[in-house]
Amino acid sequence: MRAGTPGANEAIRAERFKTVALRAVGLTKVYRGPAGEVPVFENIDLVIQSGERLALTGESGTGKSTLLHLLGLLDEPTAGRIFYGDSEVTALDLDQRASVRNRQVGFVWQANTLLPEFSALENVAMPLRIRGVSKREAEQCAAERLKEVGLEPRALHRAGELSGGEQQRVALARALVGEPRLLLADEPTGSLDAKTGAMVMDLLEALHAQRSIATIYVTHNLGFASRADRVLELESGRLVSSV
Numbered sequence: 001m002r003a004g005t006p007g008a009n010e011a012i013r014a015e016r017f018k019t020v021a022l023r024a025v026g027l028t029k030v031y032r033g034p035a036g037e038v039p040v041f042e043n044i045d046l047v048i049q050s051g052e053r054l055a056l057t058g059e060s061g062t063g064k065s066t067l068l069h070l071l072g073l074l075d076e077p078t079a080g081r082i083f084y085g086d087s088e089v090t091a092l093d094l095d096q097r098a099s100v101r102n103r104q105v106g107f108v109w110q111a112n113t114l115l116p117e118f119s120a121l122e123n124v125a126m127p128l129r130i131r132g133v134s135k136r137e138a139e140q141c142a143a144e145r146l147k148e149v150g151l152e153p154r155a156l157h158r159a160g161e162l163s164g165g166e167q168q169r170v171a172l173a174r175a176l177v178g179e180p181r182l183l184l185a186d187e188p189t190g191s192l193d194a195k196t197g198a199m200v201m202d203l204l205e206a207l208h209a210q211r212s213i214a215t216i217y218v219t220h221n222l223g224f225a226s227r228a229d230r231v232l233e234l235e236s237g238r239l240v241s242s243v
Contacts, residue, residue, distance in 0.1 A: 019049060019050040019051075019085075019212075020047060020048075020049055020050075020083075020085065021048055021049055021050040021052075021084070021085065021181055021182055021213070021214035022046070022047070022048045022071060022082070022083065022084055022182055022214055023046070023047045023048075023082070023083040024044060024045060024046040024047075024070075024071065024080065024081070024082050024083075025045055025080060025081045025082075025083075026043050026044070026045065026079060026080040026081065027041070027043070027044040027045070027046070027067070027070060027077050027079075027080035027081075027082070028041065028042045028043060028044070028077055028078045028079040028080050029041055029063065029066055029067075029070065029075075029077055029078050030042075030078045039237065040063040040066050040237065041063050041066075041067065041234065041237040041238070041239075042237055043080070044067070044080070044238070044239055045239075046071075046232075046239060048214045048216060049214060050181065050212050050213065050214055051212045051213070051214070052214050052215070052229050052230065053205075053208055053214075053215045053216075053217070053227075053228040053229045053230075054214070054215065054216045054217075054228055054229065054230050054231075054232060055216075055217055055218075055219055055224070055225035055226075055227075055228035055230070055231045055232070056068070056216060056217065056218045056219075056231075056232055056233075056234060057218075057219060057220065057222070057225050057231060057232070057233045057234070058233050058234035058235055059235075060220075062234045062235065062236075062237075063234055063237070064186075064218045064234050065186050065218065067234065068184050068186050068216065068218060070082065071182075071184065071216065072101065072105050072107060072182075072184045073089060073097045073098075073100060073101045073105065074101070076090070077090065084100065084104055084181065084182070085181075102127055102130060102131055102178065103131065103178060103180070104180050104181045104182060105180050105181075105182045105183075105184060106174075106175030106176050106177075106178065106180040106182070106183045106184070106213075107175055107183075107184050107185075107186075108168070108171050108172055108175045108183070108184070108185040108186070108188045108204075109171070109185075109186050109187075109188075110186055110187040110188065110190040110191050111191065112159075112167045112168055112170070112171040113171070114159035114167055114170060114171060114174075115159060116158060116159045116160030117158060117159075117160070118158065118159060119155065119156050119157060119158055119159070120146060120151060120154055120155050120156070120157055120158075120159060120162065120166075120170045120173075121139055121142050121143060121146065121155040121156060122139075122142075123159055123170055123174055124142035124145055124146060124170060124173045124174045124177050125138040125139045125141070125142035125177065126174065127174060127177055127178045128141060128142070128177060128178060131178065138177075141177055142155075142173070142174075142177055143155060145173035145174070145176055145177045146170070146173050148173065148176075148207065149169040149170070149172055149173045149203060149207075150169065150203075151166060151169055151170060151173070154166060164191060164192055164196065165192055165196035165199065165200060168188060168189075168191075168192065168196075168200050169200065169203065171188075172188075172200070172203065172204060172207065176207060176211070179211075180213060181213055181214065182213060182214050182215075182216070183208065183213055183214070183215040183216070184215075184216050184217075185204065185215070185216070185217035185218065186217075186218045187218055187219060187220070188200060188201075188204065188217060188219075189201060189219070189221065189224070190220075197221075197224075201224050201227070204217070205227060
């Protein structure tokens with residue numbers, strides 16, 4: 001089998017990524033409103049391995065963010081099942097899903113959702129504090145993550161005092177502070193200029209390489225998408241390979 005062919009690429013992927021981090025089966029989302037049903041997608045199957053980076057592309061309005069919300073347990077599918085490893089997480093109740101989400105998923109959004117009145121250190125420590133970790137331990141872990149993203153000198157600055165690129169780096173540190181198995185990023189560079197966006201993607205790539213986590217990021221930037229291990233496009237309610 002010649003390297004570079006689809007079959008060879010799948011064989012290489014199977015060798016590199018041997019542990020399933022996330023599996024979605026028959027995932028369907030339909031919004032129901034006064035005007036009737038609005039289907040977003042139907043019967044989507046997806047498997048992502050630990051250590052794999054998957055880029056999700058597609059035109060605006062195709063449901064990429066909706067899919068990310070479902071995979072991150074922020075929304076419920078109309079039908080279908082989601083597994084983290086061998087555990088079905090769609091079968092959990094609201095409190096159980098919140099606990100799993102806090103412990104196993106890190107999020108980075110286009111709008112960083114930092115709390116502007118809190119310091120960078122406090123923002124990064126927040127997921128651990130919610131988990132019940134002591135203030136001292138949570139802030140120690142937060143300081144380590146801020147050092148990783150090059151913001152140790154800015155740890156005590158309020159989020160509102162940081163630049164857009166710095167805020168997004170804080171958001172990335174916050175996403176990783178709980179050592180998640182899955183990192184979900186929705187247009188993480190969408191609100192940044194080209195140079196700063198490229199720096200954030202470089203950092204995202206480097207931090208991913210240091211951890212055996214699965215990363216899914218939504219992007220309209222085909223250059224950023226090409227850096228992933230795999231690219232899937234959401235088109236007309238279906239996930240198709242973009243090679």
